[in-house]
Amino acid sequence: MYLKRCMSDKVKLREGQVELIERMAALEKGMPPAASKVLALLFVSDEVELTFDKIKDTLNLSKGATSQAINHLILTKKIDSISHLGDRKRYFKSRVSGWRLDMDEVFQGLTHMVETYKDVLKQRPTETAAFNLEMAGMIDFLDYIIQGLIAEVRKYPRK
DSSP states (O other): OHHHHHHHTSOOOOHHHHHHHHHHHHHOTTSOHHHHHHHHHHHHSSSSSEEHHHHHHHHTOOHHHHHHHHHHHHHTTSEEEEEOTTOOSEEEEEOGGGHHHHHHHHHHHHHHHHHHHHHHHHHSOGGGHHHHHHHHHHHHHHHHHHHHHHHHHHHSOOO
16 A cells, blocks of 8 residues: 555656756756755646655655655745645645746845945055956956846846
8 A cells, every 4th residue: 555655656757857957956056955856846836836755756856855855945945835625635836926026026135246346446455456446357257247137137028
């Protein structure tokens, strides 16, 4: 009975989907490996919402690793946890629908980073002129790129 339950808790993935999960997981630099695989699975799976057990069994993760990965992804606002009336299970889905808000947060963070770099540059000693000049160039470049991205996003048609 246990074996039968485990088999039914796996997401049926096509060959190409398995490879895509690995490729997507490798793109998530700085994220724990299990979390990056869970996020990739939620994007690649034909099922938009997956239960804890389906995630755990499909990726062959331990309960602890699955729990940590899911908690990390919820905390970093990469996925949402939802429930359905009459069903005690929790379901998880990617936050693809909130990508515009996520981008706004990224741009706010980058803008704050540039402003902090500018403050650092202001307090730098004049004796480190070469370093200060390189830092000023980096700040100007980052500011230019970030402001350009923000302007392009504002032009993007909202549907």
